[in-house]
Amino acid sequence: MTKPVLLVVAAALFDSEGRILLAQRPAGKQLEGLWEFPGGKLEPGEAPEAALVRELEEELSITVNESLLEPLTFASFAYPDFHLMMPLYGCKKWSGSIHPREGQAIAWVEVSRLRDYPAPPADLPLFDWLCRRL
Numbered sequence: 328m329t330k331p332v333l334l335v336v337a338a339a340l341f342d343s344e345g346r347i348l349l350a351q352r353p354a355g356k357q358l359e360g361l362w363e364f365p366g367g368k369l370e371p372g373e374a375p376e377a378a379l380v381r382e383l384e385e386e387l388s389i390t391v392n393e394s395l396l397e398p399l400t401f402a403s404f405a406y407p408d409f410h411l412m413m414p415l416y417g418c419k420k421w422s423g424s425i426h427p428r429e430g431q432a433i434a435w436v437e438v439s440r441l442r443d444y445p446a447p448p449a450d451l452p453l454f455d456w457l458c459r460r461l
Contacts, residue, residue, distance in 0.1 A: 337366035404449035
């Protein structure tokens with residue numbers, strides 16, 4: 328059975344202490360309550376980096392320069408109804424203060440504690456990758 332492929336982008340935002348920002352999916356959304364990297368779906372014809380810049384502004388009120396997004400790794404995960412492809416970019420600099428706009432809780436998490444936060448299955452290999460590399 329062929330499943331549609333959903334392409335989303337995500338960011339590992341690093342603060343000055345090397346912690347990573349996680350956002351909790353709000354109530355009413357699929358996978359509510361789980362912790363994930365900020366990001367989202369691409370619009371038709373949109374480049375991944377442009378989509379991530381847009382999503383970070385929409386979700387967190389910050390402005391990111393595309394040139395400051397560093398490709399880190401990606402997730403490829405088969406959910407029951409679709410296959411998710413998710414490149415993960417690292418980012419250490421942005422303009423503005425982080426203010427969640429979608430009612431989501433946020434947490435700055437030490438890399439070694441990422442697995443302490445329940446997350447969607449597609450994010451877990453990314454947590455492990457970051458723990459091995461940082």
